[in-house]
Amino acid sequence: MGGDKGPHITIPAAISAINQLPLLHLILCGDENIITEELSKQQAYKDSQITIYPTSQVVEMDDKPAFALRSKKDSSMRKSLDLVKSGQAQACVSAGNTGALFATAHYVLKTLPGVERPALISSLPTHDEEQHVFMLDLGANVFCDSDVLYQFAIMGSVMAEETEGIDKPKVALLNMGEEEIKGSDHIKQTATRLINNKEINYIGFIEGNDIFNNKADVIVCDGFVGNVALKTCEGVARMVYNKLQLTLSRNLMTKIMGKLLTSTLKKLFKPLNPDQYNGASLIGLRGIVVKSHGNANSTAFCSAILEAVKEVERQVPEKIITKLGSGLLVCSK
């Protein structure tokens, strides 16, 4: 039911996903009438791959997280997370209210044993078209101390290794300089701990201008910094795109070139709004949760579903437990 356009987007995405993956079974949580109606509009698909799970409430995009948690217990969002909790579903994919999804997922699923905080992680484009860089946290936590950042480094390394098949992912800490003396105490402490963990391929500090140049496979920062960096990336890309369009509309010759370049430019700029074309995952929980952009189209929402499938197949939460266990920090919680 979530996202700006609800089932109008999520149902076609669901059908596209099951048509690509014959073993995938999707449970569609939400208003039964609306879902049935949307399904009736779709092309051929196997009924057996879909179950409707009727719910009576919807978390609105402007609901406060605490309100959603307290008063929307029969919402599509809450129920889909309950299904993950009870083991009836293996992952939850939502384009709904981000804050409510984080709060509810954290409350319902709880963190993995030993994990202090969940993190929002997504892959971003790089100079090399074949490669991505994972960045976390992108906004699930305002501030992160060195315990939390250290765990994020391990979780990010697992994600890159499992979902992109990168051997010994290069892990870096985002900082305001590359020198060891730069940055806050908690970043320096995290660096020291990562140097001592031989399981992690820690490569040092990285600056904002090096996020996209394949120096690192995983970049770790607190949620405030990650959120600002991600959104700045989006803002710059939009500004460049607009300025380019304006430049190309200046005279007849540039207008013709603009026409010829339209699809090329769209293809170039699309990945620069990363959460629009891909899902971001909330990792560190006892279950898989993928957040699609509220504004996602059905291709983007389908990508988010496929991302969730990948994490289920690669058993990301289990791998995180193993990796954390072999690291220095395992507290029994």
Added chain:
Amino acid sequence: MGGDKGPHITIPAAISAINQLPLLHLILCGDENIITEELSKQQAYKDSQITIYPTSQVVEMDDKPAFALRSKKDSSMRKSLDLVKSGQAQACVSAGNTGALFATAHYVLKTLPGVERPALISSLPTHDEEQHVFMLDLGANVFCDSDVLYQFAIMGSVMAEETEGIDKPKVALLNMGEEEIKGSDHIKQTATRLINNKEINYIGFIEGNDIFNNKADVIVCDGFVGNVALKTCEGVARMVYNKLQLTLSRNLMTKIMGKLLTSTLKKLFKPLNPDQYNGASLIGLRGIVVKSHGNANSTAFCSAILEAVKEVERQVPEKIITKLGSGLLVCSK
């Protein structure tokens, strides 16, 4: 002497500046022989607008700030700041070691009465070609509490008003969401204080994707976040530029278009590396200090000189004192 190319860049920039401003007098601090030699290569200029101030040391680009402060007391950097301190110069412009410049400027000049911390501020491009947005702090301070952020908002407002002539500049706080409940406690406290200061046109929180769209004239954040945002902007712009070049080199038709668009693209992307084409100012000190990019060419270094002149003419430090005095926070220091 500073920057990657030293007097080879700074001397032509100096000559260009004095030729543009007949009332400008520049004191060139550094190695007398090198300066004299570089000056002899220049086109006509008025001798009376230039003084050479011989110094025996140079702060190297990799000198630690503390080392520069302690052991380079006869460096071009130190002496130029000493001249500002003694009133013999009205501003210092340097392309040298950033950390050393901050530390030395802070030590030599001290902060303005009542100012807690100096900030690094620069103007960034926006969607509107005629307008800029000022952002601070860009890296002079790792962490800033609400006292410091509040003062930065006031100082940024003065800069925008005085150097760009913006009436009642719109001031925003960079945050991970626009809602009042978002972000850290110190950001929320800063917001409360800015709402209560009727002298400041505070417009609320702003997200990374809105930095460039003219919602705000001044954006305030701590140095870590500002540095990451600025450098991410630089990184994205470089990636887009490279990908665009690659796209345009794919076939004969795109190659021809690429050739035709070369100068247009260069013009478009140049302002996206803001500190390369313009100086960043260290404000909040008892004197004017402008930092040019280490990699600046002579046009960029000349811009930094002209920026310093503008701040002298508009009496930015004096205006900051006045504005801070009329604000809520005046502590006698």
